Amino acid sequence: MDPKDTGAPVLSDRVQINGIVVPLTLTAGGQLRWPDRCLSIEKDVLGFVVEGSRIKIKAVIESGAGICCAGDGGAPLRKTFTFEPLSEDSLRLWNQRLQAVLDSLGRPKKLFVLLNPYGGKRSASKIFLDDVKPLLDDANIHYTLQETKYRLHAKEVAHSLDLLSYDGVLCVSGDGILVEVVNGLLEREDWSSAIKMPLGVIPAGTSNGMAKSLLDSVGESCTAFNATLAIIRGHTRSLDVATVSQGQKRFFSVLMLAWGLVADIDIESEKYRWMGSARMDFYAIQRIFCLRRYHGCIKFLAAPGYENFGEPLELEGEINELNSNRVQQNCYCGPAFDMKGFNRKIEGPFVSIWLHNVPWGGENVLAAPDAKFADGYLDLVVMKDCSKLSLLALMSDLNKGGHVRSPHVLYLKVKAFVLEPGPRSDDPNKEGIIDADGEVLARGRGAYKSEQRTLMAYDKLHIEVDQGLATVFSPVC
Numbered sequence: 245m246d247p248k249d250t251g252a253p254v255l256s257d258r259v260q261i262n263g264i265v266v267p268l269t270l271t272a273g274g275q276l277r278w279p280d281r282c283l284s285i286e287k288d289v290l291g292f293v294v295e296g297s298r299i300k301i302k303a304v305i306e307s308g309a310g311i312c313c314a315g316d317g318g319a320p321l322r323k324t325f326t327f328e329p330l331s332e333d334s335l336r337l338w339n340q341r342l343q344a345v346l347d348s349l350g351r352p353k354k355l356f357v358l359l360n361p362y363g364g365k366r367s368a369s370k371i372f373l374d375d376v377k378p379l380l381d382d383a384n385i386h387y388t389l390q391e392t393k394y395r396l397h398a399k400e401v402a403h404s405l406d407l408l409s410y411d412g413v414l415c416v417s418g419d420g421i422l423v424e425v426v427n428g429l430l431e432r433e434d435w436s437s438a439i440k441m442p443l444g445v446i447p448a449g450t451s452n453g454m455a456k457s458l459l460d461s462v463g464e465s466c467t468a469f470n471a472t473l474a475i476i477r478g479h480t481r482s483l484d485v486a487t488v489s490q491g492q493k494r495f496f497s498v499l500m501l502a503w504g505l506v507a508d509i510d511i512e513s514e515k516y517r518w519m520g521s522a523r524m525d526f527y528a529i530q531r532i533f534c535l536r537r538y539h540g541c542i543k544f545l546a547a548p549g550y551e552n553f554g555e556p557l558e559l560e561g562e563i564n565e566l567n568s569n570r571v572q573q574n575c576y577c578g579p580a581f582d583m584k585g586f587n588r589k590i591e592g593p594f595v596s597i598w599l600h601n602v603p604w605g606g607e608n609v610l611a612a613p614d615a616k617f618a619d620g621y622l623d624l625v626v627m628k629d630c631s632k633l634s635l636l637a638l639m640s641d642l643n644k645g646g647h648v649r650s651p652h653v654l655y656l657k658v659k660a661f662v663l664e665p666g667p668r669s670d671d672p673n674k675e676g677i678i679d680a681d682g683e684v685l686a687r688g689r690g691a692y693k694s695e696q697r698t699l700m701a702y703d704k705l706h707i708e709v710d711q712g713l714a715t716v717f718s719p720v721c
């Protein structure tokens with residue numbers, strides 16, 4: 245039984261279920277009980293409709309769930325329970341009381357849905373129709389659906405959306421659309437209120453790291469059904485946002501930043517897109533056998549407990565440079581915190597630098613097992629040198645997060661970070677790629693598709709974390 249449930253009835257009456265008259269009780273703790281079933285309004289009930297003299301309760305139950313209030317953990321299923329009050333007065337009363345309990349839960353009533361029809365296996369529209377829409381309809385949630393028509397369309401929409409008309413923005417996509425929405429919201433003049441809009445993500449892309457991180461944190465599998473349920477139930481959590489800056493240019497990241505091996509695999513494997521999800525593994529093996537190392541330097545403000553990583557550093561110039569770039573802008577410019585402790589550095593060459601905000605980088609990549617959604621830190625995974633065989637073993641451990649325990653890997657938490665990327669150690673004319681949240685933020689000379697323009701130059705970048713700046717819909721235990 246729900247521990248909050250006092251058991252005291254707020255409405256108890258005789259109703260007809262399947263042609264038999266039975267007692268039905270709604271308790272103060274939000275349970276709806278009749279002789280062979282008990283539903284928790286908060287956990288099991290999505291919504292209800294009145295059809296003629298009947299009330300239809302739209303619920304989700306665990307498959308194979310027991311009779312009363314205890315499921316056995318099977319996959320959830322939609323199910324409708326119908327009952328018929330014996331008088332019109334009783335019907336009205338049930339309608340009012342059930343609605344009052346649902347209203348008290350603070351669930352979203354109107355959502356703006358962004359759907360990328362070209363994400364992942366181009367299945368977002370089908371996922372929406374099969375898994376998301378039926379649940380939203382059961383929950384009586386109204387929505388406006390907007391398909392994204394081009395790159396950065398979602399950012400434009402988020403930049404101008406009338407946020408007062410919605411209780412949340414839902415992305416039926418991979419991580420890319422969510423990141424565009426965050427960037428669009430933070431470039432608004434009203435960014436400080438706009439970024440509080442709860443954001444939801446339904447896994448429908450190639451990389452679904454945010455959906456996986458949220459669902460896995462409560463032991464749920466990463467499915468569109470589970471993600472939609474979490475959004476309908478309306479619980480939220482705060483999410484750190486990292487500001488990547490170079491001069492006046494800004495990119496707001498909620499997932500990760502990579503340079504070196506991980507970035508090269510992520511971006512260059514696009515040429516093998518026809519292979520589907522196997523493309524990453526295939527290209528990773530290629531990259532490991534022809535391993536690149538990059539000259540460069542990283543500087544950081546370590547989280548408490550991680551101050552012994554790297555070498556000591558004085559960083560006065562960096563602080564002044566960063567603060568002088570935070571002027572005359574109407575949008576969000578990144579957190580302004582005291583950077584006096586910014587005093588560690590590690591010199592290259594590096595095999596890989598990987599910063600992570602949430603644990604999962606994709607559904608099979610547990611990049612940063614200790615990452616927390618709103619601890620105010622990024623998890624930094626540094627690899628300087630490693631034999632090819634150890635690297636292969638390490639990459640195959642990524643789905644369990646075992647790589648961070650390797651003696652070849654430094655794993656720590658940072659509050660702020662400076663990346664000074666350099667050329668490849670085997671060829672000074674070739675530089676690398678900086679990958680932020682799956683998009684190419686900067687490409688160096690001689691790198692893959694180096695003729696294409698990017699937001700930033702392959703040069704020094706600053707990254708700072710703003711604790712819990714954004715809000716995401718999240719399942720609860």
Ligand SMILES: Nc1ncnc2c1ncn2[C@@H]1O[C@H](COP(=O)(O)OP(=O)(O)OP(=O)(O)O)[C@@H](O)[C@H]1O
Pocket residue numbers: 360361362363364365392393394395396397416417418419420421424448449450451452
């Ligand atoms: N109609 C469109 N045509 C082309 N690109 C689009 C369209 N809509 C969105 N995009 C771009 O697709 C990118 C990836 O989107 P999303 O994250 O949904 O998919 P993904 O499958 O995880 O990513 P990818 O397919 O690039 O690996 C977005 O950043 C966005 O800029």
